[in-house]
Every structure is written in C-alpha cells, then in structure tokens.
Amino acid sequence: MKAVFIVIDGMGDRPLKEHSWKTPLELATTPALDYLAKMGACGILYAIRPGLPPGSGAAMLSLLGYDPFVHYRGRGALEALGSGVDIQSGDVAFRTNFSSVDENRVVLERRAIRYPNIGDEYKLAKIINDIRIEGFPEVKVIFNVAKEYRGSLIFRGPKLSRMVSSSDPEVVGEKAREVKPLDDSQEAMRTAKIVNQFSEQVYQTLNDHSINEKRRQEGSEPANYLLIRGASTLMALESLESIFGIKTACISKDPMARGVAMSAGMDIIEVEGATGDIDTNALAKGQAVVDNIDKYDLIYVHILGSDVASHDGSLENKKMMIEKVDGMVKLITEELGLEETVIAVTADHATPIKLKKHTGDFVPLVIAGKAVITDEVEFFSERACSRGGLNTVAGIDLMQILVNLLGKAERYGA
Numbered sequence: 422m423k424a425v426f427i428v429i430d431g432m433g434d435r436p437l438k439e440h441s442w443k444t445p446l447e448l449a450t451t452p453a454l455d456y457l458a459k460m461g462a463c464g465i466l467y468a469i470r471p472g473l474p475p476g477s478g479a480a481m482l483s484l485l486g487y488d489p490f491v492h493y494r495g496r497g498a499l500e501a502l503g504s505g506v507d508i509q510s511g512d513v514a515f516r517t518n519f520s521s522v523d524e525n526r527v528v529l530e531r532r533a534i535r536y537p538n539i540g541d542e543y544k545l546a547k548i549i550n551d552i553r554i555e556g557f558p559e560v561k562v563i564f565n566v567a568k569e570y571r572g573s574l575i576f577r578g579p580k581l582s583r584m585v586s587s588s589d590p591e592v593v594g595e596k597a598r599e600v601k602p603l604d605d606s607q608e609a610m611r612t613a614k615i616v617n618q619f620s621e622q623v624y625q626t627l628n629d630h631s632i633n634e635k636r637r638q639e640g641s642e643p644a645n646y647l648l649i650r651g652a653s654t655l656m657a658l659e660s661l662e663s664i665f666g667i668k669t670a671c672i673s674k675d676p677m678a679r680g681v682a683m684s685a686g687m688d689i690i691e692v693e694g695a696t697g698d699i700d701t702n703a704l705a706k707g708q709a710v711v712d713n714i715d716k717y718d719l720i721y722v723h724i725l726g727s728d729v730a731s732h733d734g735s736l737e738n739k740k741m742m743i744e745k746v747d748g749m750v751k752l753i754t755e756e757l758g759l760e761e762t763v764i765a766v767t768a769d770h771a772t773p774i775k776l777k778k779h780t781g782d783f784v785p786l787v788i789a790g791k792a793v794i795t796d797e798v799e800f801f802s803e804r805a806c807s808r809g810g811l812n813t814v815a816g817i818d819l820m821q822i823l824v825n826l827l828g829k830a831e832r833y834g835a
Contacts (some may be wrong), residue, residue, distance in 0.1 A: 422790070423825045424719040425710055425753055428484060428674070429746050430477065431728025431802060433771025433784035437736070443618035445736055446785070447802045449743040453751035454801035455786070457764060461789025463798040466767050466819065472756035472781040477652075477728070480769035481681045483668040485721070486665070486820035487658060495583055495653020496677055502678030506565045508655060513581045513612060516651040517572040518589065519545065523626065526597045528590060533644040534568040541632055542566045545644055548626060553617050562619065567676045568697055569796075571758065574649060576615060587621060587650035597648060616649060623647050652691035660686025665824045666831070670713060671708050673697070673723035682721060690720070699726040699738050708750035711756040718827055722749075731772035738772055763790035763826045765819070766801070768819025783807070786814055792826050 436442040467473075468480035469489060478496040479489035497514035508514055519542055519695030521530040534542045549564045560578035561687040567573055583829050590596065600616040603610035624646050627633060633643035663686070671682030672690045674697035680688055692709045703724065710720050724746055730738035741820035754764065768784035787798075796810030814822070824830050 422445070422761055422763060422792075423714050423717070424765065424823050424827055425714070425722065425757070426569035426719060426823060427722045427746070427750065427764070427766045428724070429727050429743070429766065430678075430725045431731040431767050431770060431772030431779070432743065432768035433782055434731070434739070435773040435780075437775070444716070444803050445739045446737075447744055447804065449740045449747070451743060451747040451801055453747045453754060454715065454766060455799065456754065457750065457787045457789040458798050458801040458805065459574065459765060460759060460795065461764075461787050462811045463801070463806040463809025465783035465784045465803070465807050465809075466786040466814045466816060467657070467781075467783055468769050470815075471783070474781045475770045475778040476731065477769055478677050478681060480816065481678060481723075483664070483816035484767075484769060484819055484823065485661065485681065485685050486817060487685070488817060490660060494656050497573060497650035498653040499572075499680030500567055500651075500676040501565065501575055501680070501682065501683075502655070502683055503676035504565050504567045504573050506573055506575065508565065509577065510655060511581070512575050512577050512654065513583050514653050515574040515616075515649045515777060516649040517574045519570040519644040520646045520648045521573065521644060522646040524544070526547055526624065526646070527711050528593050528595060528597055528648070530642045531591075531593060531648060533642050534570045538623060538641065539569055540638065540686070541644060542550055542569065544632055545627060546572065547628075548630065549623060549647070550618065551678050552622050552626060554615060556613050556618060560615055561805065570644075571676075572647070574647065576612070580611055580617075582606055582612045583653050583654050584609040585613045585654040588616070589648040589650045591692070596644065600649065603689050604823055610679070612652075620649065627698060643807065643824050646718050656684050658684045658686070661820075662686055663711060665820070666829050667718035667824060667827065668716070669719045670717045671721045673721075673725070674701065675723060675725040678723040678725070687721065688717070697725045698729055699742055701726050701745075703745040703749040704752060707752035710753050714757060714762070718829065719823065730773050731774050732777050734774045734777045758792050763788065763792070763823060765789075765823055783813070786811060786819075788822070788826070790826055
C-alpha cells in the first residue's frame with residue numbers, strides 16, 4: 422500500500438451570507454474530492470486543538486505526528502531551512518516581510534512587493550546583506566528572499582536568543598512595534614537591541630535608495646522596511662522513518678512547509694511550475710506524485726495558493742485554487758486508484774476570506790482506500806464532512822491513522 426497525503430493550506434472557511442450561507446468549498450466545483458468522500462470516510466479535524474488558531478508551521482508539525490507544544494521553535498528557522506539557507510545551531514532566524522512605512526514607521530503596506538510586479542526584492546536583499554549592525558560587529562546578517570515580499574533573516578553570533586517579540590503590528594495604519602525581550606535573560610535583551618538597531622538601519626539604508634525612488638515614480642509603494650516576526654532556532658526532530666518505519670517525501674514550494682518536511686527527514690521532490698501561489702501548476706504536482714510513488718510509502722503534497730487567496734479575501738481565487746486541487750486529485754485518483762493507494766485530503770487550518778486570518782475552526786477531512794470503511798457522506802465540504810464516520814480527528818493522530826492503513830503500524834502493549 423501507498424499513501425498520498427494532501428494538505429490544502431487555509432482551505433477551511435465560514436458560511437457566506439451573500440452566497441446562501443455556503444462556504445467557498447461548497448461553492449467550488451469538486452467532482453474528484455466528492456468522489457473521494459463517497460468512496461471513503463469523512464470527518465472534521467483540528468490541527469492542534471478546538472478553537473485555537475494554528476500557525477501553519479505548528480499545524481503542519483502536528484499533521485506529521487509531532488506535538489507542536491513540545492517541538493515547535495518558531496517559524497523563521499523553518500522558512501530559512503526550506504529556502505535553502507545554511508542555518509546553523511545557535512543562529513536565530515526570523516520571518517520577514519518587505520513592507521512600506523512612513524517617516525514615523527507607520528505601516529502603509531505590509532506586503533510591498535507582490536506578483537506580478539516583482540524583481541526588486543533580490544536587489545534589495547543584496548543591500549540588506551551588506552548591512553553591519555552598529556554596536557554589534559560580531560553579529561552577521563544573512564538575508565534570503567523566500568518569495569516576493571517574504572524572506573528569511575538570520576542573525577549569527579554569540580549570546581543570541583529566540584525569546585524576542587515581533588515588530589509586525591499585523592495591520593496597516595499602526596506603527597511598527599519595538600522588539601522586546603520575552604524573558605529576563607541577558608541574551609534576550611541583547612537580541613532585542615540587535616533586531617531594533619538592524620531594523621532602523623534597514624529603513625535608513627532603503628528609504629532613499631534609487632530602487633525605492635524609482636518605485637515611487639512608478640506609483641508603487643517603497644519597500645523600505647522589514648517587518649520581523651517568528652524568532653526561532655532549529656528543531657531537532659526524530660525522522661518519520663525512524664518513528665513509523667516509512668519512507669516519505671514532500672511536494673511543496675512553500676519554504677515553511679519544506680522546512681517542516683526536511684526537519685522530519687522527508688525527501689523534497691522538485692516540480693517545475695510549482696510556485697507556492699495561485700498560479701501554481703497543480704497538475705504537475707499530481708503527475709510528480711504518480712511518477713514518484715513507487716519510491717516512497719507516503720508522499721505529502723502541500724498546496725499554498727488557497728491560503729494566499731484567503732489572506733487576500735478573494736472568493737474567486739479561493740474557488741479557483743480549490744478547483745485546481747480537485748483536478749490534481751482527479752489525476753492522482755485515476756492514475757493510482759484506491760486499491761493500492763490511500764488518499765487523505767485535509768487542511769492545516771481555516772482562513773475565512775471575510776477575516777483574512779487563521780481561525781480555530783475545524784477543517785474537513787477525507788480518507789479513501791480499500792481498507793477504509795465508508796460512511797454516508799457524498800460531498801467534500803465542512804458541513805458534509807461534519808456528519809462523517811471519522812468524527813473528530815486531532816491533527817497529531819492523523820499520521821498514525823495513515824500508517825495503520827498502510828499496514829505499517831506497530832502494536833502497542835502485549
């Protein structure tokens with residue numbers, strides 16, 4: 422038996438009054454996902470716990486079988502690892518956004534560089550990497566563009582701590598926050614000073630740079646600041662192969678998802694046309710599953726574009742992404758069938774388009790395969806899956822369920 426585990430990032434949503442109280446998933450056309458619902462068992466899933474809005478990194482750790490309350494060390498290191506950055510023990514990593522601020526550091530735009538108007542981010546990254554932090558010459562800056570406005574920032578040097586707060590106010594119109602220590606350690610206080618000094622130098626260096634002057638002349642917001650969040654260090658995880666005895670791989674273009682997968686010892690399958698955005702080639706991801714399934718017990722496929730659409734508040738793009746994934750599921754199901762393949766589909770969290778942020782709502786789950794006892798559910802949606810035979814599943818239990826269906830689970834006790 423083989424398993425294909427598909428996570429549609431941010432797919433879960435809430436009913437829309439203007440659309441007869443249907444969710445985006447209910448409004449989308451999803452014959453392949455509905456087929457899995459009819460042929461399998463459905464339920465609802467909380468990635469971490471009911472009512473708790475999960476960050477994607479913590480949620481994905483849980484979905485792969487790791488307790489996020491034990492293992493999660495922040496998202497910055499995961500994104501750095503997944504972006505190919507040489508992150509080392511002792512480094513402190515952060516997630517960043519190229520943003521636009523005024524002279525008072527009030528945020529005018531949290532995501533200053535967006536597709537298709539991209540390219541400046543790489544030029545600005547070179548400038549940032551040349552910054553030497555005043556007063557802290559022993560600390561090295563390593564900055565890497567992840568995608569468009571997103572990047573990873575690493576500080577390398579002595580006496581650093583991940584226990585510092587974020588500078589991102591998470592809304593437009595508020596001033597970028599001063600980074601503060603989150604404990605009383607000298608390392609945390611020192612790291613907060615370093616981050617604040619660095620942030621000010623970034624503004625002073627980028628604000629009047631010719632790249633941003635050109636952006637202003639063209640009518641674009643300047644990318645003159647880095648909003649910094651998610652301070653973290655590398656995690657030390659036991660591999661999935663060691664825990665469950667299965668060989669696994671990941672298909673994703675999202676640096677964070679790749680970082681989680683790499684931390685879990687999964688191979689990364691590169692797919693041409695995968696972008697981590699709404700323009701991703703989902704069919705190419707499906708074909709990569711078909712082409713590589715013989716090498717692995719389980720292939721984990723992560724789709725980010727649905728969450729991108731959700732954060733943008735775009736119903737049209739969210740429906741489009743769900744339907745793209747449905748086409749990918751159709752390809753996988755037709756090529757591999759359900760006799761020798763278990764296919765599981767869920768989300769890491771809900772991102773309602775009206776709120777444009779993660780919530781603690783449940784998400785739908787379907788598992789289909791010959792060993793699965795079917796239920797009466799005929800459609801894949803939040804509402805329909807809530808009536809399914811799987812009932813409520815905790816994210817941390819899902820991998821064990823899949824390993825059991827693969828016939829790889831070891832007995833516990835006598």
